[in-house]
Amino acid sequence: MAKTEVVEEEGWACELAGFREHRCYGPLHRHHVVNKSKLRGCPKCLRYVEANGHLFMAWVCEGGNVGREADSREAQAFFWRNRIAQWGEEYCSEMLEGLRKLFKVPPADLRLEALLEGLPT
Numbered sequence: 001m002a003k004t005e006v007v008e009e010e011g012w013a014c015e016l017a018g019f020r021e022h023r024c025y026g027p028l029h030r031h032h033v034v035n036k037s038k039l040r041g042c043p044k045c046l047r048y049v050e051a052n053g054h055l056f057m058a059w060v061c062e063g064g065n066v067g068r069e070a071d072s073r074e075a076q077a078f079f080w081r082n083r084i085a086q087w088g089e090e091y092c093s094e095m096l097e098g099l100r101k102l103f104k105v106p107p108a109d110l111r112l113e114a115l116l117e118g119l120p121t
């Protein structure tokens, strides 16, 4: 049996499948694509990402979530590249701007271009 077998639950698969040497294991977890620690102190931001879960939440297996692999800069870029493929760059960028505006000081690293800089080469 292939070790890279994708865990499936209710029709969802781990969104880190195909990322570097990622090996899936365990059940799927709902993962905050923008690290929750960044949203701390901004309840409006947390509500916004959870209300727009199609972009800001990902299904990630226990292996990727607990191991913090899903929080890496490279994984963030990987998630956004896939979101662009599905929803389009303009839309993703607008939605991120919507989130940035909710912060007192809009974080520069939440611009789409900045997030994509982490893509593995």
Ligand SMILES: [Zn+2]
Binding pocket: 014, 015, 016, 017, 022, 023, 024, 025, 060, 061, 062, 063, 064
């Ligand atoms: Zn996985």
